[in-house]
Amino acid sequence: MKHIVKILTLVMAITTLWIGLLQTSMIPSSHTWLLPIYFVVSLGCYGLLMVGVGLMNFPTCPQEALLLQKDIIEAKEYLNQKGVDFSST
Amino acid sequence: MELADRAVGFLLTFISLSIFTYYTFWVIILPFVDDDHFVHNYFLSREYAILIPVSAGVALLSFLSIFIGFVMLKSKKKVA
Numbered sequence: 001m002k003h004i005v006k007i008l009t010l011v012m013a014i015t016t017l018w019i020g021l022l023q024t025s026m027i028p029s030s031h032t033w034l035l036p037i038y039f040v041v042s043l044g045c046y047g048l049l050m051v052g053v054g055l056m057n058f059p060t061c062p063q064e065a066l067l068l069q070k071d072i073i074e075a076k077e078y079l080n081q082k083g084v085d086f087s088s089t
Numbered sequence: 090m091e092l093a094d095r096a097v098g099f100l101l102t103f104i105s106l107s108i109f110t111y112y113t114f115w116v117i118i119l120p121f122v123d124d125d126h127f128v129h130n131y132f133l134s135r136e137y138a139i140l141i142p143v144s145a146g147v148a149l150l151s152f153l154s155i156f157i158g159f160v161m162l163k164s165k166k167k168v169a
Contacts, residue, residue, distance in 0.1 A: 031120045034138060038116045041108070041142050048105035055098030060091060 014039065112138075 021032045076086055115132050122128055 030135070031116075034116050034135075037139055037142050038112065040146075041112050045105045045109040045112075048101055049109075052098045052101030052103075052105060056095055056102065058094060058098070 018032070018035055021035070025032075080086065115138055119128070119132060
């Protein structure tokens, strides 16, 4: 709930800044009209960057995988003793 | 497999950073550079700064819609 308030505040601030720029025409309006597209493009770039960074630093834990395989074998042996059939899997 | 994932991640990061840098330069900095400066030779005219992102967005959206429709049709056929 707090996060969305933050995002909405940011969007409102950017919008007011943009409308202010449009009204005062400090820089030519043809340049000011480009700003929303610029924000959309930078948002897309940010998303792509986050995906790339997440993919680069994706954690793999080989030791945990080994432990898990050991656990599976142990559980299968235990259940075999109890009479559960695993031959189909 | 892990190395390929890492390479794809690096490629995505690189692409996004280069697009962001180029577009920032194009839209934010170039209006303040003189019109007859040589830097203008490396950029298309300003209309393309609108045209390219909008057309890319429309293409992405239509591709997504086609893909979703395709998946929905496929899953419907499986149920019937």
